[in-house]
Each structure stands twice: as C-alpha cells, then as structure tokens.
Amino acid sequence: xxxxYGVKRLKEFGETIFATMSAKAAETGAINLGQGFPxxxxxxxxxxxxxxxxxxxxxxxxxxxxxxxxxxxxxxxxERHYGIKYQxxxxxxxxxxxxxxISATVLGLVEPGEDVIVLEPYYDAYVAAIALxxxxxxAVALKETAEGSWSVDAEAVRRAITPQTSMVIINxxxxxxxxxxxxxxxxxxxxxxxxxxxxxxxxxxYEQLVFDxxxxxxxxxxxxxxxxxxxxxSAAKTYNxxxxxxxxxxxxxxxxxxxxxxxxxxxxxxxxPFQYAxxxxxxxxxxxxxxxxxxxxxxxxxLSAALKEAGFKVHPAAGTYFVVVDIDHLLxxxxxxxxxxxxxxxxxxxxxxxIPVQVFCDExxxxxxxxxxxxxxxxxxxxxxxxxxxxx
Numbered sequence: 486x487x488x489x490y491g492v493k494r495l496k497e498f499g500e501t502i503f504a505t506m507s508a509k510a511a512e513t514g515a516i517n518l519g520q521g522f523p524x525x526x527x528x529x530x531x532x533x534x535x536x537x538x539x540x541x542x543x544x545x546x547x548x549x550x551x552x553x554x555x556x557x558x559x560x561x562x563x564e565r566h567y568g569i570k571y572q573x574x575x576x577x578x579x580x581x582x583x584x585x586x587i588s589a590t591v592l593g594l595v596e597p598g599e600d601v602i603v604l605e606p607y608y609d610a611y612v613a614a615i616a617l618x619x620x621x622x623x624a625v626a627l628k629e630t631a632e633g634s635w636s637v638d639a640e641a642v643r644r645a646i647t648p649q650t651s652m653v654i655i656n657x658x659x660x661x662x663x664x665x666x667x668x669x670x671x672x673x674x675x676x677x678x679x680x681x682x683x684x685x686x687x688x689x690x691y692e693q694l695v696f697d698x699x700x701x702x703x704x705x706x707x708x709x710x711x712x713x714x715x716x717x718x719s720a721a722k723t724y725n726x727x728x729x730x731x732x733x734x735x736x737x738x739x740x741x742x743x744x745x746x747x748x749x750x751x752x753x754x755x756x757x758p759f760q761y762a763x764x765x766x767x768x769x770x771x772x773x774x775x776x777x778x779x780x781x782x783x784x785x786x787x788l789s790a791a792l793k794e795a796g797f798k799v800h801p802a803a804g805t806y807f808v809v810v811d812i813d814h815l816l817x818x819x820x821x822x823x824x825x826x827x828x829x830x831x832x833x834x835x836x837x838x839x840i841p842v843q844v845f846c847d848e849x850x851x852x853x854x855x856x857x858x859x860x861x862x863x864x865x866x867x868x869x870x871x872x873x874x875x876x877x
Contacts (some may be wrong), residue, residue, distance in 0.1 A: 493848035494616045500607060506828065506838045516834035516870045516876040518788075519840045521859040522662070525865060528773045531766040535729075538758035549749055551579020551733070553592040555760040558767035559733050566692075567703050568594040569711075574805035576744055579760060581752045583690045583719040586744070588614040590715050590734060591652070591684050593747035595620045600650040602642060606661055606845035606852060608688070611654050623650070625849040627662065634801045635664040639673035646677075652684040655704055655757075658691040661842055661857045662809050663802030665699050672707055679709035682796035684740075687719045690732075693774055695804040696782040715740055721765040722806070722861075723774060729759040781806070784860040784867045789872035792858070804863040809842060813854040817877075836873040 506519035511628045526532060542738065550556065556573035563569045571577050580586040587610055593851040595601055597619030603611050627635040655674070657666045678685055687704035695701050705714040710840045719732030734744050766773075789799045789808055798811035812827055821827050824841035832838045840857045843849035860867060 486736060487609055489554065489651060493612075494619060498613055499614070500650070501618065502840055502844045506832075506840055508603060509832045510838035512838070513832040515836045515838045516859045516866060516873065517838045518862070518863075518870055519828075519838040520861065521722075521861060522727045523727060523861040524863055527726050528766060531726075531762050531770060534765045535758050536764035537835075538761040543758050543761060545757065547579070547754045547760055549754060550575075550577070551747065551755065553686070553763070555579055555731075555767075555876045556733075558730045558764040561733070562767045563703075567701075567708050568705060569578065569703060569706060571735050572738070576735060578734045578741050578748065579755055580732045580748055581755045582721060583688065583717050583732040585717075585730075585748060585752060586717040586732045586734040587654075587686065587688060588617065589613055589748035589751065590717070590745045591620070591654075593743040593745070594684055594715070594740065595652055598649065599652075600647050602645055602650060602653045604637060604655060604659075605847060606842050607654070608656055608660050608844060611688075612657075621649070623647070624758070626846075626848065626851065627659075627664070630667070630867040632801055633798075634803065635659065635662045636666045637674050638672045639670060639677050642674060643677045646681050646683075650681065652686060653678060655685045656688040657704065658689075658695060658701065658803055658804030660691065661807055661840065661845055663805045663807040664801070664828045665695055665803040668702055671704065675704075675707035675710050676834060678713060683713065684715065685710065685714045687714050690717065690719050690722050691805040692718055693723050693779060694778055694806065696778070696785065697803060699803045701804070710877065712737055715744065715851075720759075720766065724763070724766050724770065725777065726759075726763075729756065729763070731755055731759050731763050777817040780864070781861060784864065785864065787864075787867055787871060788842045788860045788874075791874050795874050795877045800855075806859045807857050808860065809855050809857050811854050812856060816854055821848075825853075828856055835877055839871050 510517035522715045556577040560571045560573040592616040595618045601615045602623045605626045628638040643859040692701045715736040721727040800809045802808040828841045842855040843852040
C-alpha cells in the first residue's frame with residue numbers, strides 16, 4: 486500500500502473548484518464564467534511603468550515591507566478614498582497578492598487551537614489559512630435580505646463566539662455572493678467584535694468594484710475597529726492585473742509587525758518591478774478604474790437579464806465580479822441533484838462554466854441550488870455567453 490504523505494490539517498483540501506472548472510472550460514471550449522479573472526489588461530501606462538521599471542534595473546529584492554513608493558501610494562489612496570490615515574513606514578505591508586496577506590495575517594496572529602469565525606459562504610483561502618495555522622474555523626451563515634441579497638448576521642456571530650475565539654474574517658464586498666453588506670449590520674458586528682475584544686481580518690479586494698451608486702465603507706472605519714482590524718486589498722481586481730500578485734495589508738504597527746513575521750518566511754518579498762507600476766496606478770488611474778467599473782456594471786446587467794430570461798432567479802449583486810442565481814426550478818424538474826452536479830454538466834451541455842456556491846460552505850444544504858457566474862469579461866464574451874445561456 487502506498488504511504489499517505491498528507492498532513493492531517495490539509496486532508497480536506499484537494500484541487501480548488503476554480504482550477505477544476507477552468508480545466509473543464511478549457512477541455513470543452515466553454516466560456517469560462519467560473520473563475521473570477523478579467524480577460525483584458527489594465528491601464529496601458531501602468532503596463533508601460535512595469536516595463537520601464539524592468540529596463541531601469543529594478544529587478545532585485547524589494548525591501549521586506551515593499552518599496553516605499555508603493556506603500557506611500559497605498560496610504561494616499563486610503564486617505565483620499567476613505568479618510569483613513571496609515572503610516573507607510575510601519576502600517577502598510579506589501580504582499581504577494583491578497584492571498585498571502587490573508588495567510589500571513591492568520592499565521593502571525595492566531596495561535597494553534599484558537600477559533601476563527603468565517604462568514605459562509607466563504608472564500609476558500611480563508612479556511613486553508615486557518616488550517617495551516619492549526620486553528621479551528623467556525624462558519625456563520627450570512628442572512629438573506631428582503632431584496633434577495635445577503636448581509637452579515639451580527640447576532641449569529643455573537644452566538645458563535647467561544648472562549649477560544651480570537652479572530653473574525655470578513656469579506657466585503659463579498660465573494661461569492663456579490664453582496665455589499667448593509668452599514669447597520671456592519672456597525673452591529675463591530676460592536677460584537679469590540680465587546681469580545683476580537684481581531685478582524687477584513688478582505689476588501691473588491692473595494693472599488695461597487696455599482697449603482699453604492700459606496701464601500703472600510704471595516705476599520707467603524708467605531709472601535711481601527712485598533713483591531715487588519716485590512717487586506719490588492720491591485721489584482723482593481724487594475725486587471727491578477728497575474729502580478731501584488732497585494733497589501735494595513736493595520737496598526739504592532740499588528741503589521743506580526744503579519745510581517747509570517748510573511749517574510751513564505752515568499753520573503755514580492756516582485757519588484759510591478760510594485761513601481763502599481764504605485765503609479767494608485768496615484769493616477771482612478772478615472773480608468775471608474776470606466777472599468779462602469780463596464781462591469783454593464784456586463785452584470787446584460788448577464789443578469791439573460792439569466793432571468795432563461796428562467797433563473799437572479800440575486801442582486803451590488804459589487805465584485807459575481808452574480809448568484811438560483812437553479813431550484815431546474816433541480817425540481819430533473820434528476821440533477823444540486824448545483825455542483827449542474828455546474829459539472831454545464832461546460833459540455835451549454836458551453837458555459839460556472840461555480841457552485843455550496844462548495845464554499847460547511848453547511849451546503851441551504852446553498853445547493855445556487856451557482857455563481859463571473860462577468861469580468863469583454864462585452865463580446867458576455868454576449869456569447871448570453872446566447873448560450875438562453876438555450877437553458
């Protein structure tokens with residue numbers, strides 16, 4: 486018998502659903518509306534700045550916290566957009582994408598055996614980071630709103646807290662649902678976290694991708710949250726540069742110092758020339774971002790209309806790349822068991838790939854009829870997908 490070399494804390498993890506569905510899309514030639522990545526580049530001048538940095542000799546290790554120019558640009562962006570001041574010298578840390586910022590935050594601030602609350606459905610990187618830290622996750626379901634979207638359930642979070650709870654992980658705007666949490670619900674959550682003296686990891690990578698006049702409010706801006714919140718964001722979604730893997734963590738210096746301790750022994754530092762280009766974008770590309778966000782909103786509207794025409798219940802999406810639909814009517818009229826089975830059939834049967842929401846849950850039953858589509862694609866790709874989805 487072959488020896489099982491896997492460690493217990495990672496036993497539950499296999500290939501991510503994103504890799505699985507992207508592979509099926511490639512195999513069948515389907516349009517990939519599963520994995521959330523754009524199919525067009527960011528600002529042309531930002532790309533030129535990256536080439537300029539390479540040609541100017543910025544090809545060796547960056548400082549451990551990231552180049553100062555980028556940390557300063559990150560701090561300026563947070564103050565310009567949200568009125569929150571961070572000191573670039575010791576309250577900003579550049580990471581290899583938001584994923585590393587998340588992992589380093591959990592590894593640096595959560596002890597083995599402690600409890601970490603995640604909001605369900607959750608981004609799978611959170612649960613992997615918790616497992617790597619030897620901690621225990623506690624999943625708390627979002628609550629459905631009267632409008633058919635979702636928000637954080639502060640009272641459910643309160644009930645889930647144990648004497649071992651040390652951190653809550655929040656993702657707002659929210660992947661996979663496309664929700665932007667109501668400010669009154671976030672304010673109630675803030676009270677719970679302050680009352681129980683909990684740290685908060687706030688994943689805000691979709692902070693600028695909000696629609697219909699909705700405004701993003703950072704978690705750190707709520708009363709009592711500044712001193713306990715580690716905010717994570719990145720250039721990936723804001724500037725169509727997912728392959729650059731340039732992210733950051735923001736917090737008071739004592740917290741960032743602990744995140745740095747974990748980060749420095751994973752990747753050590755991120756890619757140097759991209760940091761100069763992202764610094765330029767943070768200072769100069771706000772207008773480009775506004776245009777890109779309008780294009781995303783147009784895509785959301787076109788895709789949502791087509792899905793409604795095809796008979797799906799479409800949930801409102803106020804932000805991110807994603808829209809969630811309910812396929813309960815299809816499950817009732819077929820032998821298909823749930824969203825996972827339907828998504829596995831879709832690439833070959835209908836020429837479009839999507840993601841089942843239930844795979845992001847400890848309690849999948851309430852989500853088994855919901856699937857997620859990503860619309861961060863060129864308009865002509867969305868049009869092609871729309872024509873295929875109408876056949877369903």
